[in-house]
Amino acid sequence: DGGITQSPKYLFRKEGQNVTLSCEQNLNHDAMYWYRQDPGQGLRLIYYSQIVNDFQKGDIAEGYSVSREKKESFPLTVTSAQKNPTAFYLCASSITVLNTEAFFGQGTRLTVV
Amino acid sequence: AQSVTQPDIHITVSEGASLELRCNYSYGATPYLFWYVQSPGQGLQLLLKYFSGDTLVQGIKGFEAEFKRSQSSFNLRKPSVHWSDAAEYFCAVGLMEYGNKLVFGAGTILRVKS
Numbered sequence A: 001d002g003g004i005t006q007s008p009k010y011l012f013r014k015e016g017q018n019v020t021l022s023c024e025q026n027l028n029h030d031a032m033y034w035y036r037q038d039p040g041q042g043l044r045l046i047y048y049s050q051i052v053n054d055f056q057k058g059d060i061a062e063g064y065s066v067s068r069e070k071k072e073s074f075p076l077t078v079t080s081a082q083k084n085p086t087a088f089y090l091c092a093s094s095i096t097v098l099n100t101e102a103f104f105g106q107g108t109r110l111t112v113v
Numbered sequence B: 001a002q003s004v005t006q007p008d009i010h011i012t013v014s015e016g017a018s019l020e021l022r023c024n025y026s027y028g029a030t031p032y033l034f035w036y037v038q039s040p041g042q043g044l045q046l047l048l049k050y051f052s053g054d055t056l057v058q059g060i061k062g063f064e065a066e067f068k069r070s071q072s073s074f075n076l077r078k079p080s081v082h083w084s085d086a087a088e089y090f091c092a093v094g095l096m097e098y099g100n101k102l103v104f105g106a107g108t109i110l111r112v113k114s
Helices: none
Strands: A004-007 A010-013 A019-025 A031-037 A043-051 A054-057 A064-066 A076-078 A087-094 A108-112 B003-005 B010-014 B019-021 B024-026 B032-038 B044-050 B056-058 B064-068 B073-078 B087-095 B101-104 B108-113
Touching: A004 A087, A010 A019, A019 A031, A019 A087, A019 A108, A031 B101, A043 A064, A043 B101, B003 B087, B003 B101, B010 B019, B019 B108, B024 B073, B032 B064, B032 B073, B044 B056, B044 B064, B044 B073, B073 B087
Parallel strands: A010 A108, B010 B108
Antiparallel strands: A004 A019, A019 A076, A031 A043, A031 A087, A043 A054, A064 A076, A087 A108, B003 B024, B019 B073, B032 B044, B032 B087, B056 B064, B064 B073, B087 B101, B087 B108
């Protein structure tokens, strides 16, 4: 079945450590996105990528990094510079043409301990 | 700047009652509009979308939404709510000039009482 797979579902990190969240899609979509979700704030865009080897900062990119070496994969690294990393992280993908919608993964809940 | 406002943080309705969730947007061009639903700890599922044409759009699970350009609104409705509709609902604007990224509202949590 086609879809977006995020792993792991739950992730615990010690303060000062970097951690990488995985996102893989087999929908043959060009664009991929990372959103952060906090209670009462909706979803905020961290990074997005329209094509391989290219990505742009979203609204809250500080403390995060991404790569897009393959069309199917868009991993997100939460660095130690991110001051408040505990959140629910959602990956999405879409075709970058008119009249399309984004498809979402099931999310990764990151907790800093 | 583009923004989406969902004025109701929580809404409680009785099972079988009608539902309307409000959404207002701020965007200069003709918007692409979406409603997504999220169950706790899960990803988002698309309910419906508006790109052009008929301003009343039908979605899955018996939901519909009406685009009103004069009011910059895209309210979600359902004539009879079921207990399984309890979830969080997000309105979003799609920005094609930014790689089709979505700007989301803060969400409305729907509670259904029996």
